[in-house]
Amino acid sequence: MTADPSATGPAASAIARPQVVVVDTNVWLDLHYFVDRDCQSLAAALASKGWVAARCEQTDAELATVLRRPRFSPGPAERSRLHACLRQWQAGARLFALSVPAPCRCRDPDDQKFLDLAWSAQAAVLLTKDRALLALARQARRSGLAILTPREFASRFDQLR
Numbered sequence: 001m002t003a004d005p006s007a008t009g010p011a012a013s014a015i016a017r018p019q020v021v022v023v024d025t026n027v028w029l030d031l032h033y034f035v036d037r038d039c040q041s042l043a044a045a046l047a048s049k050g051w052v053a054a055r056c057e058q059t060d061a062e063l064a065t066v067l068r069r070p071r072f073s074p075g076p077a078e079r080s081r082l083h084a085c086l087r088q089w090q091a092g093a094r095l096f097a098l099s100v101p102a103p104c105r106c107r108d109p110d111d112q113k114f115l116d117l118a119w120s121a122q123a124a125v126l127l128t129k130d131r132a133l134l135a136l137a138r139q140a141r142r143s144g145l146a147i148l149t150p151r152e153f154a155s156r157f158d159q160l161r
Contacts, residue, residue, distance in 0.1 A: 018050055021045070022054050022118045023053055024126070024128040027039065031043060032085040036150065038151045039150045039154075040154070042150055053089070054121035054123055055095055056117045059113055067083075096120050096121045098117060099120045100116070103119070103143060111133050114128065115136070119145070125145070127149070127150055133147055134149070
């Protein structure tokens with residue numbers, strides 16, 4: 001799903017395009033709410049021109065549902081901060097339709113949308129800490145998708161700098 005660095009012609013122009021990353025809901029929370037240090041390389045990658053996050057209506061809906069939980073809305077100031085993070089995310093992440101079903105099926109149907117988004121967006125990476133998605137890493141890698149934890153991504157990203 002990623003461009004071949006030795007390619008020429010139209011495929012070669014794909015090399016200059018940013019790599020697409022799908023960020024699941026828990027990693028999004030780690031990045032924006034908990035400011036987990038394992039996600040700082042992701043933050044740096046998304047701030048660069050080399051990476052862009054993918055989102056879809058289904059992942060936006062899940063995130064909005066989670067953010068309505070009492071844990072994330074203790075008061076107006078916190079709600080305002082989270083809504084600002086959500087607006088920033090939606091402005092910075094590229095919106096895709098789920099147009100291509102993933103060739104692998106997740107045993108947790110609630111997580112399938114992240115795989116389908118990865119295939120629809122031709123993502124290079126899906127970031128998650130979810131065991132059901134991580135269990136598909138080897139199978140997904142054969143199709144060019146790396147399913148990684150934020151820590152694994154940080155290790156690889158930091159090596160490229």
